[in-house]
Amino acid sequence: MQIESVRALKEEIASEVVPPAVAAIHDKGGFSITTFSLDKVTTAEPLLALGVAAGPQAGDVRLAVRLQRRSLQRSGELLETIRKRAHNEVDIRYVGRISKQAGPWYRSRLRPMRPGGSVAHYKVTAGTIGAFASHKSTGQTVILSNNHVIANENAAKVNDLILQPGTYDAGKRPKDEVARLTKWVPLLRNKTNYVDAAIATVKKSIEVDPLKYTGIGTLAGVRAGPVSLEMPVSKVGRTTGVTHGRVTAIELDDVVIEYDVGSISFDNQIEIESTGPRAFCSGGDSGSLILDENLCACGLLFAGSETGGTNGRGLTYANPIGPVLKKLAIKLLVS
Amino acid sequence: MDEKKIEAARRAKKRFSETAPVDLDIVGVGIGLSGGDPAVKVNLRKPPADLNALPKSIDGVPIVYDVTGKITPR
DSSP states (O other): OOHHHHHHHHHHIIIIIHHHHHHHHHHTTOOOOOOOOGGGOOSOOOOEEEEEEEOSSTTOEEEEEEEOOHHHHHOHHHHHHHHHHTTTOEEEEEOOOOOOOOOOGGGSOOSSBOTTOEEEETTSOOEEOOEEEEETTTOOEEEEEOHHHHSTTTTOOTTOEEESSOGGGTOOTTTTEEEEEEEEOOOOTTSEEOOOOEEEEEOTTOOBOTTEETTTEEOOEEOSSOOOTTOEEEEEETTTEEEEEEEEEEEEESEEEEETTEEEEEOSEEEEEESSSSOSOOTTOTTOEEEETTSEEEEEEEEEESSOSTTSSOOEEEEEHHHHHHHHTEEEOOO | OOHHHHHHHHHHHHHHHHHOOTTOOEEEEEEEEETTEEEEEEEESSOOSOGGGSOSEETTEEEEEEEOOOEEEO
């Protein structure tokens, strides 16, 4: 069958065949339902899906019918009508209810909270919990992430709400409020910047599991020396989970990042490229802690490119961890 | 890594930044690698008009150009 014919057939069946068949089932007592909250009821009723499937020969296509109700599967008349109209060039299958796939752990609500999970200022989509630290002056536990994740690129105010997961991952107020914004290093235009970092004080009622970097290991400490070229690194972040890479450049100056507030330049940055099949990072991984081969913290991920690098998968940029800890006056919680 | 070669790359990086062609759309200059040795790494927002016209080395330190495109917060 030609693709145009399948498309026309889809329209025809959706408008002429399905409605009377469904009406007939309703007349006989309707579909069974699963009991759940009325809040979750939507007007969309799962019935059947129509599409285009591969035909028996190369380049050939046929009508795809995916049934979501056993009642429809048992409706011989409906299926016979569809087969007849499609001149038997049809692929009919029962697929049942199709539900949204559960997201990975790092985009979900985490209690206790742990590094790598989704987090954000309540007006920001989502970024990553890089680490948990102790504020040197108050001794309180804080979340470490980027300014652009938890301080909304300087636009936030002290004590603003921080959500885990972030709003983009269905984080809601007040149930997902986990921290209050405490301090950030301002992002400055027309000046040299060194870090994109901020901290938020964790609410006393929220438990944290500060050392567990799921899929990597237990945070061992803070790297003593500077990052070196070719050094293997890893991270766990809200979007791409655990990824591994290597340092491709150090002491990178004049790194121009295009923020919403404009272009901002950074000096003394670390550049990383993936050693795996995917990019080292993607949007939403901002704030991830970069770990060296000994599981010591060595950087704070904050930016990336879509192209570049020896594998063409783009490059990731991170602030060296030393200046981040110093400017925010914090100490990482380590084993 | 040979610290003397790293130091030479640092000096070359500084010299490159002082003498870089003005029409080059640079989004980062650092120390990278070329054939296992330290090099000046120059990241560009867009491909240069003529790559062959750009300096290949500075004071004996190779220069590596990489077109990264724009860099954005993640």
